[in-house]
Amino acid sequence: QMNEVEVEAFSTPSYACQRRTTLDNHNAVLTDALSLLAENAELSDEDGRGVAFRRAAAVLKSLPEPVTGLTQLRGLPCLGGHSLRVIKDVLENGASSEAEATKQSERFKALKVLTGIFGVGVKTAERWIRDGIVGLQQLQLSERPLNRAQRAGLRHYEDLNRPVTRAEAAAVAAVVEEAVAAVLPGARTTLIGGFRRGKLTGHDVDFLMTHPEEGREAGLMPKVVSWLDSQGFLLYQKTTRNSYLEAKDGPARPPSNMDRFERCYSIFKLPEEARRGGEEARRGAEEAEPCSGAAAASQVKGEGPKPWRAVRVDLVVSPISQFAFALLGWTGSKLFERELRRWAGHEKAMSLSSHALYDNKQSRYLRASSEEEIFAHLGLEYVPPSERNA
Template identity: 70%
Template sequence: MVPLKRRKLGSSHTGNAGTNSGDEVKFPQVVLFLLERKMGASRRAFLSQLGRKKGFQVQELFSEIVTHVICENNSGEEVRTWLDSQASSRPGAHLLDISWYTESMRAGQPVEILDRHKLQELQISEAEVIMFSVPSYACQRRTSLENHNTPLTEALSLLAENAELSEDDGRGVAFRRAAAVLKALPSPVTSMSQLKGLPCLGEHSLRVIKDILENGSSIEVESTKNSERYNALKVLTGIFGVGSKTAERWIRAGIHSLHQLQDSGQTLNRAQQAGLEHYDDINQPVTKAEADVIGEIVEKAVVSVLPGAQIVLTGGFRRGKLTGHDVDFLITHPEEGREVGLMSKVVSWLESKGFLLYQKTTRNSYLESKDGPGRPASNIDRFERCFSIFKLAKEKETRTKDPQEVTENRVSAETDQNPNSDKLMNKQTDTPWRAVRVDLVVSPISQFAFALLGWTGSKLFERELRRWAGHERSMSLSSHALFDNKKGRYLRASSEEEIFAHLGLEFILPSERNA
């Protein structure tokens, strides 16, 4: 075996110093040495710097004062052979796998040395690693709200969001699919070897996962989270009616905050004006209790103008979420055609009662006979729809089953607001009402099952359903219909279960569609 090459020390070191000049040594009894073999010079340098910042003594050169030798992908025999080649060696120095080092970094102190950390046990530990296996499509997997790999899935989701805000949809989908795979795993990932053979895990995602498993965090994720551009995009797209293209244009004009936007003289459309005015409320999470109160009001409006009509709460709340960024309702009537003209009547009723701060209604533009089965990649449906900002009385919260929970959720939500949002209107917290984003969608009963499936989500689950339909079944699926391209006919369904059956998929409950 070739001995470890000795590199010149940087200007921050003197002799064989184990810390940078400004780093405090917190654990003088522990002296670490990271073996470069199979680890690589750049990775070793990064991990050494991380250790010193945490207060550990990390030696650049091996010597008799070293108490812990840290290795990666080396067997005990290989390391002992290397030690025998060194002029100075300390008997009894711990030979440890990199897992001990990364766990110590996360803990901020040396953790207890267990059998699994000892290098001579590495091969046995690797043989005992539990390998994961999941289906290729998210629509084949059951994914609950809680998952065992939250640090990994949140990191990948943040990178996906950043890509989407930058209009790099392909990269965004790649990160979303990788996160969805990790969400479906039955236990925490502890080793990269467990991920071998899993679908949708590209090289970029694997690098991020590896970084977090070994170092407790990802440099790329932390850099993105703290970047001025990402935070500016988050703030500006948080305005109702503002998409990533508009936000990007404003950023190029030097606008990074709400106050800068107000002072810029930019011309805003009616939706954006309302979004800016009610920014703080709209960017505060909506609780399930609040959604239920809004549901009671909308149901009263719907039944008042069309008795027998049905209303269903969809989106994340139907999947079991306790909070959301908006509230979505799907409305229909058991008799085909009775829903025509319903939306304008419902909106008029809500406006007459003072419930709407803003609304924009779009007509139903979908005609099955004319449009046929082909759907755009985005699968944007064309139902009659009302985008609105709802005026919800705060005192309604006290009438829910658990008012204390609602109050605690509201306080928590206000505390967790984006610190970069430049809180605009403190007076809003003193009003007896709050603004909430509400979408109303009217569907004919013949399309209701498809609309319910499409509006329940999650977004990736729906994308994967359409991908499965096209690639595996030669079908075209949308929120309006399912078309069999081989047989050249539409497949009717009166329930979500029937749609899954048409697609040859096992039915998955809404609460398990959180991909």
């Protein structure tokens, strides 16, 4: 205490849902290294280690300034020995040798490429790697049986691994809104996921649909899907039925990040003119911005210009009574969600899901019609979507 260092130490609460994390990350070099190690752990069936690295990265993302020395980190939560070694390495040498070695490792590279195929999980990728398949060409030559999702994933590999822009998300939104308006007037569509948090790009576009009159949302998903299909917008779709009401373990089951809403995992065929339309719509709505050549450049790549691109789109339907919980649960980030549930369980004896909030002490459900009310029930200060980028 007497020998206080010149640079002030940071202080921060330990749950990510108690913090405000914008996209303005002052410690990207550190968090990139930690995120890469988290990803590697997740690809290696070491989820505990993965979460530890994600939590450490999230703490650094929430800091108001770049970290310049280890002494600033004294007292910060969630920084375990391993994470601190990585941070020290980056601060002293400009890069983490462990992260660099991981990036170069054949196993990591193969897992990244193979799980980069839509429909391929870690288990499948590992099986293939054990059989010597480490790349896309080998996979194609091997004539492995692929399921429908994997075949679509392989066919659209390049498109699906190219980030989706906000303009493209806006174009998809226009299509989804048209579909919803056509099949159920009065129904509402909300952009969720990373784009709701203000991200500039995403790996997919996520939407939540509901109707202001409880029950009217029933049957909405199949209608939307068949409208989209009939208009030629779907390259792939898999719809999962709502299993919430049927499940006997009910909403009081232990919190899990799988919910039971009716949902659709899809691949959209987004026409070029719709993409431009999205861009124009956005230009009109916001300030004019410098033109980006990225879309034009990507169009030239590959076998030649094709007048559309494939985009991953997730659709979810919730009844209005659960809408606030669904909205909160599907806005992310994944770590923010995980931390909200951990806070609810460990600090408040409550179970939070994308359907409901259950108070274990009062043995009752707590109603909410807005995200603000859910934060209030949880005894947390409200954190807007743009500050949930943990």
